[in-house]
Amino acid sequence: MAVRYCNLTQAFGFNKPNEYLQKHSYFKRQGSSSMQSKISTYNDGTVFHWRYRRVLQLERRNSYQHVPCARGAELSPTSFENVGEDISKGTLIWRAIKLPIYSVALVPLTVGSAAAYLQTGIFSARCYFVLLASSVLVITWLNLSNDVYDFDTGADKNKKESVVNLVGSRTGTFIASYLCLAFGFIGLTWIAVEAGNIRSILFLASAIICGYIYQCPPFRLSYQGLGEPLCFAAFGPFATCAFYLLQGGASVMNHFPLTGTVLSSSILVGFTTSLILFCSHFHQVEEDKEVGKLSPLVRLGTKRGAEVVKVAVMLLYALLIAFGLSKALPLTCIFLCALTVPMGNLVVRFVQDNHTDKNKIFMAKYFCVRLHALFGAALAFGLVAARMVNTTFTSRPVFS
16 A cells, blocks of 8 residues: 555655655645645646546545555655556556547548538438448557557557557457458448449548558558658548548439538548647657657657647648638638637647646547547538538539
8 A cells, every 4th residue: 555655646746755745735634624625725727628637636535545554655666657557447448449539430421421411412321320330440440450569569568558458469459450440341342332433442442551551560650750641641631532422422413523622621630630649649759769669759859749739720720711711611611610719729738738747648639539529520510501501502623
């Protein structure tokens, strides 16, 4: 129990238990009522998310329980590493599933379908849900195979939420990942054949190839810092345009063109998706350095990386305005997407304030997921609303 207390004190940045007690005045030897009043007035600081705030409260509660047994205990040099041992199995499984990350499957499909609806006024629910299930399987392949190959290089040796570490079988995880890819691609191909659109198959195949060369040997371009451009291409122009073509295949048009609207939308979707990947590197810079993974954060450092996030968010909304002024996107998209500016500002502030704190910055990618989902939903609703307001709206074809 003393060891657990020491681990927690080091995790909060104190070298000795008595320094921890001196720092927090509410832990002086007073009656229980005094102690409770002190705790209740404690200021949590800058906390941007209710779930993050709850984690801090649980950590403090655990530290209170272990203090009486820890007096005089010495700190272990590896105590910071042992803090992770207190994470519950359920929490590790939740992290391994990465459920919020599956928004990268939902957003391109929804935006592409909305762009097709704007052009044709037709939406196929059956096509949408088959594509969604297939896309989720492909994303599962990406997540599982990424854990397998990072296990091979040693990048995940200390990552307790790695699926390989949780399951204890590298081979089983590898087989499961490629089964997901096979079933996912079968579903995508089935819809493409029904729609009679060969271009959509080429776009989807290109997106999957981007995912493969991003993480799989012998390419592993993520280790060269090229993950963000590949992510942009895969989930932006390739996936979004493919889903647009598949939904448009249900229309009466003999040849469904790629328009400025869907291309502009795909650029914005790719942009927010790449931001998720970029922010996922902040908390693992040291681990990436050890295995020779030259992620953008390894090259730039976290301070300059935080500035990149700020510029990227500003550029996202600048592109939105530019596409609106050029009439590539309807005004409804501009208005609804502008409502997500507070979320974009939240991402920037959180990264700038916490980029040096490895424990806190872990949450940055989840804030980016929220921005991605909200921005994508606003963009899709804007496209649908534009069709409802003006049923004769048509976007100029770029590629026919």
